[in-house]
Every structure is written in structure tokens, then in C-alpha cells.
Amino acid sequence: MRTKSRLVLRSIMAGATATTFLAACAGAGGSGGGGGGDSINVLMVNNPQMTQLEELTAEHFTEETGIDVHFTVLPENEVRDKISQDFANQSGQYDVATISNYETPIYSGNDWLHPLDDYLADDADYAVDDILPPIQTSLTGADGQVYAQPFYGESSFLMYRTDVFDEHGLEMPERPTWQEVAELAAEVDGAEEDMKGICLRGLPGWGEVIAPLTTVVNTFGGTWFDAEWNARLTDPEFVEATEFYVNLVREHGESGAAQAGYAECLNNMVQGNTAMWYDATAGAGSLEAEDSPVRGTIGYVPAPVVETESSGWLYTWAWGVQRASDNADNAWEFISWASSAEYEELVGETLGWQNVPAGKRASTYENADYQAAAGAFYQVTHDAIAEARPDDPGVQERPAPGVQFVGIPEFADLGTRVSQEISEAIAGRQSVQDALEASQALAEDVAEEYRNR
Numbered sequence: 001m002r003t004k005s006r007l008v009l010r011s012i013m014a015g016a017t018a019t020t021f022l023a024a025c026a027g028a029g030g031s032g033g034g035g036g037g038d039s040i041n042v043l044m045v046n047n048p049q050m051t052q053l054e055e056l057t058a059e060h061f062t063e064e065t066g067i068d069v070h071f072t073v074l075p076e077n078e079v080r081d082k083i084s085q086d087f088a089n090q091s092g093q094y095d096v097a098t099i100s101n102y103e104t105p106i107y108s109g110n111d112w113l114h115p116l117d118d119y120l121a122d123d124a125d126y127a128v129d130d131i132l133p134p135i136q137t138s139l140t141g142a143d144g145q146v147y148a149q150p151f152y153g154e155s156s157f158l159m160y161r162t163d164v165f166d167e168h169g170l171e172m173p174e175r176p177t178w179q180e181v182a183e184l185a186a187e188v189d190g191a192e193e194d195m196k197g198i199c200l201r202g203l204p205g206w207g208e209v210i211a212p213l214t215t216v217v218n219t220f221g222g223t224w225f226d227a228e229w230n231a232r233l234t235d236p237e238f239v240e241a242t243e244f245y246v247n248l249v250r251e252h253g254e255s256g257a258a259q260a261g262y263a264e265c266l267n268n269m270v271q272g273n274t275a276m277w278y279d280a281t282a283g284a285g286s287l288e289a290e291d292s293p294v295r296g297t298i299g300y301v302p303a304p305v306v307e308t309e310s311s312g313w314l315y316t317w318a319w320g321v322q323r324a325s326d327n328a329d330n331a332w333e334f335i336s337w338a339s340s341a342e343y344e345e346l347v348g349e350t351l352g353w354q355n356v357p358a359g360k361r362a363s364t365y366e367n368a369d370y371q372a373a374a375g376a377f378y379q380v381t382h383d384a385i386a387e388a389r390p391d392d393p394g395v396q397e398r399p400a401p402g403v404q405f406v407g408i409p410e411f412a413d414l415g416t417r418v419s420q421e422i423s424e425a426i427a428g429r430q431s432v433q434d435a436l437e438a439s440q441a442l443a444e445d446v447a448e449e450y451r452n453r
Contacts, residue, residue, distance in 0.1 A: 116321070119332045150360040159277045233436050239436055246426050262279060
């Protein structure tokens, strides 16, 4: 049974600068939005784990705490736009929103988020020390304070059909290189009726095709920017990695690859239309679901590499509290439940342990029930998160953190515009060289701004 803690966040509105900022952006001291009384408004992405949370909240949270939760659930691109607008304006319409480890340092640097350190220190039941260090570090601001808490975490790895590989005498290395993956894709392509060798994202979006592509660029030795803020998208390593990626998906990937993202590749894997898939570790839960046609036939190995020891990304959907919210205590009560080991146990017992929003707590990977349900992938996932190197993902020094993104505010726009060029190359409407020359010009505009600061 959970009780309302009514904690006080002592650092809220501290200092004249923060007060002035809130008054200017939110009006009337930042009030006028959010949930009223014992209620909160939550804006979140429509991922399966989130919709499951929505279904469980009334019975298992509201009935015990008396806090009504009003959800607004939107697709990823739409929710990102709405969150950034609401939090930037400090309108206070939403108390809590799903933000990632990309947005958290940026939002906190702009004073858009409540720091959570006082809540974490006072709420012993939450067990903050159980949060995996790479995840917690990624949600910490430049000032050393924690500004969000994870709902689930992920890295990336390679998924493949073990039954198809066995039938055709193919062997997946324990730690494959991208060159080995390309050779396997060629051998398995068409080995089964209507089955392609591999599925890779090609859909435009900085969180779509750019995410896996950037991990390939990193391990091929490339980088978006060097330590002196020079754009490097036309360097040989970046070009080689991009040509490799585009050629692989064009020759042995899914049909309509330029419009295929995470959801489309997941569907292809579930429906048996692809033999391999490189993507988020979070996809394993859907592949191993009780109603999945491919359950028990999938193998999982670390993200392929070339020059680096590892190449998996690091990502978390997390809960952030808007600084203009008047309901911070209720917001924390919700977050501390939704991100708790208690909630994971609820999901495991009611929806199946393979559906647990994992990737954030060490105790999850020590839980015998979770290990039994996620035996095929839990250790590979844990290791991938532990091995992710957001501050040093490649072979050279970087000016900003991030594995599958560059941790600067301008990257959302830059990455999206570059992704459109890459998707055009995947669709065969332009060459990779042309795509990267156009992208280099876009990146140089950003680089020049940072060099001049």
C-alpha cells in the first residue's frame, strides 16, 4: 500500500533568476495549468509499455493514493513537439511528461524541469541506488542534480532467427562485426519464402534512421563533429559507414525501407519477413510475447562493431516534472510508482514478465521470474546498457555526449534534416555522396555557431 508522502522540493523556485524566468514564461507564477487538487496531467508517448501503464493506473495507483491521473498519449514525433512547446513556454498544462536522456540535460539547462534530488533522498521505498548507473547519469544535469527518472531503458543489439540460421547451416558470431552481418544477410536473403536478410530503419527522423546509422558511423570511426566543432559528415569514415548502411538495406533489407522505422521492422520480424534486425533492445519483449509467432526462435547478440569494442546506444524514456507545475508532490508520487520495482512486479504478475519495462533497475536482472521469462535476451540487454559509452562512443574525442545522437539542442532539427537526405539515398533518388554533401552544409552551420561561442 502506498501513502502520499507530501514531500517538499526545497530547491524549487530558488533564486531570483529562476523566479524571474518562471514569471516571464508561465505568467502568474507559473500557474493556470496541470492537474487540479489531487490530480495530475501526464503527457506521454504511445509505446506499448506506456499504454499498459495507462491501463493499470486507475486500479493500482489512483485507488491507493487518491491521485487522479489524466493521460494524453501521442505518437513519438507528435509528443516530442507538444512536450517541447509546453515545457519551453512553461505553461504548466502538463505536470509530467515522457522525456529522454537527449532532452533531459537540455531542458534542465533551461530551467524547465524540477530537480528531483530531494525526493530521491527522502523516499527510501523508491530505492534510487537500484537504478543502473549509466541510466541515472544520463538523466543528470550539468549542475549534478537529477532531473528525471527512467520508466525503461534500452540499448541496441542484433536479433536473428536461430531456426532459419540452423536450417541453412549459418552461424552467428558471439560478437559479430558489421562485415560479418552483411555476409550473413546476403546468404540468408531469400532463403525462406518472402524473407529478407535484414531490417534496418530508413524512415526519416533523428530518432528513426539516424539512431542506428549513427552507431554504425561511430564504430566505423566517424563522427558528426570533432572536438573543435568541425563538421565531419564528408570524412571517409562517415561516408564509408553510410554507404555500408544504405547498400546493406537496399540490397538485402525490407521493401519500402525508406519509410520503415522501428514499428515496421518489429512487425517484419514478428511476421517472419526478415531474418535479422538491428535495433532497440526493447523490441525483444514484443518478439518473446506469448502471442508472438516467432517466440522462442530469436537469438540476441551485441551490436555489431568494426573499430570499437562496443557500439550499442543508450536511451531511456523517463519521467520529467515541469518546473511550472503546481503539483510536484503528486507528480513525484506518480513517478515513484511508475518507475518502481513494485510496478515492475505488478506488470510481471498481471501481464507477463516479458512485458516488464526493464532496462533501468539492477534488481530486475536478478529477479528469477524475469530471468525465466526473458532468458533469451535479458543478459545481452543488461550488458549492452552497461557497455554503452555516451561520453566516448567512437575513436576520437567528441564535443558533446551521446551515442546515437549529439547532445545539443540543435541536433533534433539537424538530425531530422539529415535523415531526409539519407532516406532519399535509401530510396535510390540520390547518391550517398550527394546526401552527405548536403548534410555537411547543414552540420557546418551548426558547427560554426558553436565555434563562435
